[in-house]
Amino acid sequence: MAHLHLRAVQKAYNSVQVIHGADIEILDGEFVVLVGPSGCGKSTLLRMIAGLEEVTAGDVEIDGQRVNHIPASDRGLAMVFQSYALYPHMTVYQNMAFGLENTRMPKPEIDSRVRRAGEMLRITELLQRKPKQLSGGQRQRVAIGRAIVRDPKIFLFDEPLSNLDAELRVAMRRELAALHHEIGGTMIYVTHDQIEAMTLANRIVVLNRGRVEQIGAPLELYNRPANLFVAGFIGSPRMNLLEGTVVETDADHTLLRLPGDRTWTLPFGLDVAPGISVTIGARPQHIATGAPGTGDIDVVVDLSEQLGGETYFYATPPGPGGLPQMTVHELGQHTVARGQTLSLRFHPEQVHVFAADGGILRHGPGHA
Amino acid sequence: MSGGVLGFLTRRREARAWHWTDVFTYVYLALGVLLMFGPVVWLVLSSFKTQAGLVEFPPTFLPLAQVEVEVEVRGKLRSLPLFRVTMDDGSVRELAQIRRIGIIAQMVDPENPAETVRVPIADREPIREFRLAWSNYSDPLEKFNFLRYLWNSVFVTLMATIITLLINSMAAFGLAIYEFKGRTLALGFVIGTLMIPITVILVPVYLVVTELGMVNSLWAVIIPGAATPTGVFLLRQYMLTIPRDLIEAARMDKASEWTIYWRVVMPLSLPALAVLAIFSIMWRWNEFLWPLIVLTRSENYTLQVGLNAFQGELNVQWHYVLAMTVVTLLPVTVVFAFLQRFITTGIASSGMK
Numbered sequence: 001m002a003h004l005h006l007r008a009v010q011k012a013y014n015s016v017q018v019i020h021g022a023d024i025e026i027l028d029g030e031f032v033v034l035v036g037p038s039g040c041g042k043s044t045l046l047r048m049i050a051g052l053e054e055v056t057a058g059d060v061e062i063d064g065q066r067v068n069h070i071p072a073s074d075r076g077l078a079m080v081f082q083s084y085a086l087y088p089h090m091t092v093y094q095n096m097a098f099g100l101e102n103t104r105m106p107k108p109e110i111d112s113r114v115r116r117a118g119e120m121l122r123i124t125e126l127l128q129r130k131p132k133q134l135s136g137g138q139r140q141r142v143a144i145g146r147a148i149v150r151d152p153k154i155f156l157f158d159e160p161l162s163n164l165d166a167e168l169r170v171a172m173r174r175e176l177a178a179l180h181h182e183i184g185g186t187m188i189y190v191t192h193d194q195i196e197a198m199t200l201a202n203r204i205v206v207l208n209r210g211r212v213e214q215i216g217a218p219l220e221l222y223n224r225p226a227n228l229f230v231a232g233f234i235g236s237p238r239m240n241l242l243e244g245t246v247v248e249t250d251a252d253h254t255l256l257r258l259p260g261d262r263t264w265t266l267p268f269g270l271d272v273a274p275g276i277s278v279t280i281g282a283r284p285q286h287i288a289t290g291a292p293g294t295g296d297i298d299v300v301v302d303l304s305e306q307l308g309g310e311t312y313f314y315a316t317p318p319g320p321g322g323l324p325q326m327t328v329h330e331l332g333q334h335t336v337a338r339g340q341t342l343s344l345r346f347h348p349e350q351v352h353v354f355a356a357d358g359g360i361l362r363h364g365p366g367h368a
Numbered sequence: 369m370s371g372g373v374l375g376f377l378t379r380r381r382e383a384r385a386w387h388w389t390d391v392f393t394y395v396y397l398a399l400g401v402l403l404m405f406g407p408v409v410w411l412v413l414s415s416f417k418t419q420a421g422l423v424e425f426p427p428t429f430l431p432l433a434q435v436e437v438e439v440e441v442r443g444k445l446r447s448l449p450l451f452r453v454t455m456d457d458g459s460v461r462e463l464a465q466i467r468r469i470g471i472i473a474q475m476v477d478p479e480n481p482a483e484t485v486r487v488p489i490a491d492r493e494p495i496r497e498f499r500l501a502w503s504n505y506s507d508p509l510e511k512f513n514f515l516r517y518l519w520n521s522v523f524v525t526l527m528a529t530i531i532t533l534l535i536n537s538m539a540a541f542g543l544a545i546y547e548f549k550g551r552t553l554a555l556g557f558v559i560g561t562l563m564i565p566i567t568v569i570l571v572p573v574y575l576v577v578t579e580l581g582m583v584n585s586l587w588a589v590i591i592p593g594a595a596t597p598t599g600v601f602l603l604r605q606y607m608l609t610i611p612r613d614l615i616e617a618a619r620m621d622k623a624s625e626w627t628i629y630w631r632v633v634m635p636l637s638l639p640a641l642a643v644l645a646i647f648s649i650m651w652r653w654n655e656f657l658w659p660l661i662v663l664t665r666s667e668n669y670t671l672q673v674g675l676n677a678f679q680g681e682l683n684v685q686w687h688y689v690l691a692m693t694v695v696t697l698l699p700v701t702v703v704f705a706f707l708q709r710f711i712t713t714g715i716a717s718s719g720m721k
Contacts, residue, residue, distance in 0.1 A: 052619065052620075102624070
């Protein structure tokens, strides 16, 4: 267990900058998820922590010690790879014992550790098999077991669930969360799946194009996104984003003009001059539907998805104006036909207002 | 497919009829088998022929030897060759030949040794039987120290192959696993040496070997050729296909670079190592020019050099050459039979998605 500190860490391949100065502090026993779209540099960051990738600038510190030039094998970390990277010529037992043999641990100690990890992961009966005789989920467990037996300072996970099918992924996700409770180690987990991030993390680090967009607890990111990227990335389905222009604003009101000559009044003021363009973000569940003409915008339903306990509508405002398709969430079952007109009413205290550069201007008072 | 071996050997495109492509394929394959195995079969059969049988014209396919009978001629028991003779009256008799004078042979009936018959040689025909001349094998092995040569060849082949596998795989590991400046250049140099024929470096290498005092030692045969560019290249290309994740996983598992080489990369390179081992065994076993140059004392000869000793300036002892050639062929055949399955098995293709 350990505490990790990244100070202005940068990575460049020749002249291509991949990580633009990441400052992240991870506390002892925390489960931190690095999340972002593919190519955002999250795996690179993890590999730099592991010592598999050189740090171009900045410092990686483990327990207060700068480890930039300490090779991966001496950092005392364990990593679970996306491909599992099990040694195909060794049995499950040998795979798990390999790391311990390299530290010249006595045989009985190795044996007891491997068996304990085997029991914890319920793979005891697989110990004498070769990796190719295992299913994806079993391989995954072995890969995790190989990390556990080492009792590392920090566990690193590089998209460990992405090769599993959907059902298994959910099951393994739950097991990983339970595992973290049980052994309580510091864990750093990389994924592009924001649901994994939301469900597993104590804290999430959202990365985009090599920059840290926001660091925070899952619900903090969800309720108070720091910028448009986080707002769009966290939450499924995505937040609805509407562009508009501030017509006038005072202490408790803001009059906005939306495309198609619609106007809309927010019940709070913005600290900007009139004429500025802004983006309004509203989550699907913060929009209510009603009969045509009763709400803020009338829309035509393109598609409705009935999930049983809840319903999603995808609807586009008719006519010119360039308003995008909007996603609306309703609890319960609603039979709405394609082409039907509905009216949407936004919960104005729940919306987020973003400036033209993507940064947050104001969260609705409902997110205080 | 039913019918066991026969069914296997007559497999066709469609079960019912013979398509012309089937016929073509089988003719083509049969020709290939004949071209490749014909000489070997001929060699093996000829190695059992007597010296006389080898120079006979027209040549026979099977090793045949003339039947001899024990006949008492003028009080002495002699072993005489048996002939089938067509007599003047058209009858056919089996007679033994005592001696031949010009075109007349003096013959005797083994049943009635007292009476001699004079027969024109055109009227007689030797009676022959299938007989293996084992002495072709036993003589060189006993009299000419061929077992010693055999042992030398085995020693050279084994040691050279082990050393070749070890140092070639180390070089390949370096060139495949590590990223460093000049990696491509280093590989280029290694492959570049392929363009230099051995005859060009023969004299310099000989001088080096002499300086090191290795002339007439088997190590002089083993060491200079141990590092082969082909081997380094072959192993490197194979090692490149080992997933990088495995190497990195081993690094995370606190493995030293030697452990990664010995316990991760080497076992996973087994198919390529087997291929190189087969090549190395065949090269070393068949090597002739270099051993001929550095080995001058006959107790150090390898088989190939020893074979050469049967070829005198005026007289080639073909029966020994052929027999010992068969002996030299056997080990490589056995090695190939055992190792060839490694060529086709991919061991590294498992465990990774």
